[in-house]
Every structure is written in structure tokens, then in C-alpha cells.
Amino acid sequence: DADVTQTPRNRITKTGKRIMLECSQTKGHDRMYWYRQDPGLGLQLIYYSFDVKDINKGEISDGYSVSRQAQAKFSLSLESAIPNQTALYFCATSDSQVGYGYTFGSGTRLTVV
């Protein structure tokens, strides 16, 4: 099993629909992150969580919300999807020792039509 699992891998949804992207990890890490990737823009941080009771907004949190259900689970919701939220979404985890780097999931490709 992968260290960081994202579901679904691909999703097409309609404008205005609510959608949830899920992430679970077996690394035992406290820190979890959600990023979106757009061509030519690299990765932009949406939300991050340093432990179950700690949730923080990233650079582009508008239109998104998150829930940290447990140390191992961190979900991202789009309350009312819009077309410019079409992107590749990545979940990542890290140890508190940031020098070890992130472990990424395989991504969710979301298309909003």
C-alpha cells in the first residue's frame, strides 16, 4: 500500500456541486498538507495541519475547506465547485523535522464542468 493514498484519482463534477477529496497516510506523520498544481504555476498551498487540532489556511484557501478527522486522515472539500478549480490536487505529509521532506500522494485530477 502507498504511504499516502488519495481518493478519487480522477473526478469530473459540475459547477456548483460539493465535492470531497480524501487523503490518508500510513507514515505516522503529524503534518499534512493540501496543494493544487496548475501548469506553469508549480504547487500552491491550500491548507495545512500540524496536528489534529491545528488547521491553517495556505496561500489559496478561498473556496476550499478541510477536515482533519484523525492523525492519518485529512480531507479537502470544495463547497461549490467552479471551473477555475479544475486542477491536479496533491496531499502530502511530513515529519516535524522538515529536513526530511514531504511524502506526496499520487494526486487527484479534478475537472469542473
Next chain:
Amino acid sequence: GNSVTQMEGPVTLSEEAFLTINCTYTATGYPSLFWYVQYPGEGLQLLLKATKADDKGSNKGFEATYRKETTSFHLEKGSVQVSDSAVYFCALSDHSWGKFQFGAGTQVVVTP
């Protein structure tokens, strides 16, 4: 604030050619520096890292040296293969900040 700038792609080169991808950064304090690689259809994988000045990270024939004086962390490989075709991301993490800042990514295309 922190930022990472890397050369734009795509970079197209022939198999066995020398690859350099430039990366410079702006950060307060003493960040750790990373290179990640993203193969088509996959997530990002850590390629190499360096946690202090003059450290050299290396993996799979790739190398990068943390140069504090020039605030750079350029990625190099002496002889690329078609399988090295991917998008490469430079990133930093400021220990006091606890998050990563990524560059925009550089696509590398290696032709036979």
C-alpha cells in the same frame, strides 16, 4: 517572504547529454533545499536534498550543491536517459516556518 525561482522549460536534450536546471531562492534564516521529480501521471517524489550550506545532495546520478553565497541549488546530471523525462521542482523549507515553497517546475524532455 520565501521564494524559489527555477528556469523555465521545456528543456529538450538528447540522450547522454549533460543536464543543468538552475534554481535560486530567497529565504530568511537557513532553509533546507530539495529537488522533487514528477513523472507523467504520478505524484512528486523526493529526488535529493541538502540541509545546510555546502552540502551536496545526490541520487540516481543527479547532484545539487547548496550554495549559500549565491543562494542557489542547481540540479545537474552528467548523462541523461529517456527515463529522466519528467518535471523537476526545486523547493525550500524554512525550519521556523514549517512549510515548503516550490518553484514553478521545469519540464525536461530527453529524446533518443
